Amino acid sequence: GENVEQHPSTLSVQEGDSAVIKCTYSDSASNYFPWYKQELGKGPQLIIDIRSNVGEKKDQRIAVTLNKTAKHFSLHITETQPEDSAVYFCAARRGSSNTGKLIFGQGTTLQVKP
Amino acid sequence: NAGVTQTPKFRILKIGQSMTLQCTQDMNHNYMYWYRQDPGMGLKLIYYSVGAGITDKGEVPNGYNVSRSTTEDFPLRLELAAPSQTSVYFCASSLSSGNTIYFGEGSWLTVV
Numbered sequence: 001g002e003n004v005e006q007h008p009s010t011l012s013v014q015e016g017d018s019a020v021i022k023c024t025y026s027d028s029a030s031n032y033f034p035w036y037k038q039e040l041g042k043g044p045q046l047i048i049d050i051r052s053n054v055g056e057k058k059d060q061r062i063a064v065t066l067n068k069t070a071k072h073f074s075l076h077i078t079e080t081q082p083e084d085s086a087v088y089f090c091a092a093r094r095g096s097s098n099t100g101k102l103i104f105g106q107g108t109t110l111q112v113k114p
Numbered sequence: 115n116a117g118v119t120q121t122p123k124f125r126i127l128k129i130g131q132s133m134t135l136q137c138t139q140d141m142n143h144n145y146m147y148w149y150r151q152d153p154g155m156g157l158k159l160i161y162y163s164v165g166a167g168i169t170d171k172g173e174v175p176n177g178y179n180v181s182r183s184t185t186e187d188f189p190l191r192l193e194l195a196a197p198s199q200t201s202v203y204f205c206a207s208s209l210s211s212g213n214t215i216y217f218g219e220g221s222w223l224t225v226v
Contacts, residue, residue: 009154032212043118043204043217044157089156100145100164100211101172104156 002027004092006105014113019080021108023090024072030092033073035064038087080112116140118218120205126224127195135190135221137205145208146188150201163188195225
C-alpha cells in the first residue's frame, strides 16, 4: 500500500523567511496530493492541492511542486507570518481507488518567530 | 454552514467501557471517514464509507466498529476501551472519491 514520509518533523523560521516541507510517496498510482494545515485544537483544513498532471501550483504565498519521477512533492510558504504557525500534513491518494481515502504523512510543526 | 460535526469534544473512559463518537455532515457527501491522530504519527484511517449501508476497514480498524444507516451520519463505536485507543479522532467527508476531504474539529478521547 501507499506510504508517505514527511520531513522535517519540526521547522522554525523567522518571520518573513521561507519555509519548505517535503514529502515522498511510494505508490506510483497516486495522483492527488493535498496539503492540510492544522491549528491547535482544530481539525485539518485543506490549504492547497495538486494533481499529477501538473508540476506546480501557487496560491498567493503558498505553492506546491510535484516531481512524479522521483515521487516527491513539496510545500513552499514564502514571507512567513506568525499566523502560519501550525502543523502541516501532506497526503496522497491513489488515482485508481474508488474509496477516496488519503494516506497522510507524519506532520511538520512549523513555528514562525516574530 | 456546519460542515462536519463531531460529538463529544472531550471524553474520559475507563478501561473496558464502551462509547460511540457521533459524526454528522450536512453537505450531502457520499463518502465519510474516521481517522485517529497520535502524536508524531499523522492521521491513520480507521474506517470509511462510500455511501449509506456500505462500510469498509481502513489501516487501523481493530477495536472499532462503524455503521452508516443514513447519508448524514457515521458513528464510530469503541466496544472495550483500551489505553491504546487514547487519541484524537477526526471524522471527515467528501462528495466523492475525487473531491476534497473536509474534517471535523476532532474528539479527544482518554482511556484510563
